Amino acid sequence: MERPITGFGFDDEGDSIAILSCGHPQHVRHNPPFINRSWVTTEQGRSSMLGKTLDCVRCDKFELPDSFVAYKRTPVFTEETLPAGLRKDHSTKTGVWAKIMVAEGKVRYRVPALKADIELSPDRIGIVVPEVLHSVEPLGAVRFFVEFYKAWEGDSRSGDRAA
Numbered sequence: 001m002e003r004p005i006t007g008f009g010f011d012d013e014g015d016s017i018a019i020l021s022c023g024h025p026q027h028v029r030h031n032p033p034f035i036n037r038s039w040v041t042t043e044q045g046r047s048s049m050l051g052k053t054l055d056c057v058r059c060d061k062f063e064l065p066d067s068f069v070a071y072k073r074t075p076v077f078t079e080e081t082l083p084a085g086l087r088k089d090h091s092t093k094t095g096v097w098a099k100i101m102v103a104e105g106k107v108r109y110r111v112p113a114l115k116a117d118i119e120l121s122p123d124r125i126g127i128v129v130p131e132v133l134h135s136v137e138p139l140g141a142v143r144f145f146v147e148f149y150k151a152w153e154g155d156s157r158s159g160d161r162a163a
């Protein structure tokens with residue numbers, strides 16, 4: 001899916017990486033004549049690309065960014081206490097990922113935009129992708145909670161400080 005660029009950094013080899021709003025890094029190499037991105041070679045060029053979008057396949061694959069850390073979790077929900085809003089399409093904010101962790105029973109997890117309709121269980125965690133509409137539905141008696149993740153503030157890749 002398309003994600004706006006929120007910052008830039010460099011990998012261990014000094015190649016430019018764009019940081020997307022979802023938290024995923026993506027290489028943005030200038031390698032003429034194969035890849036022409038002369039803008040990556042200057043700070044001004046990189047700044048001009050902030051807010052432009054790149055296709056993030058890691059979001060399409062439900063990959064929680066490596067550097068993200070848990071910061072909050074919901075109470076344990078049952079089929080009786082699950083808030084109605086979570087049964088309907090809803091989404092997390094920009095940059096907020098989550099894990100749906102089932103302790104007992106089964107939960108149906110639907111993400112229409114990513115064509116996912118998954119049965120979650122204690123063996124199968126659901127990954128919630130930022131800003132992507134989804135819904136959950138208890139399949140019988142369940143106990144589950146949602147744990148939220150965001151970028152670790154100390155992450156050296158989360159900005160353009162090195163530039």
Ligand SMILES: [Zn+2]
Nearest residue numbers: 022024056059
């Ligand atoms: Zn992404």
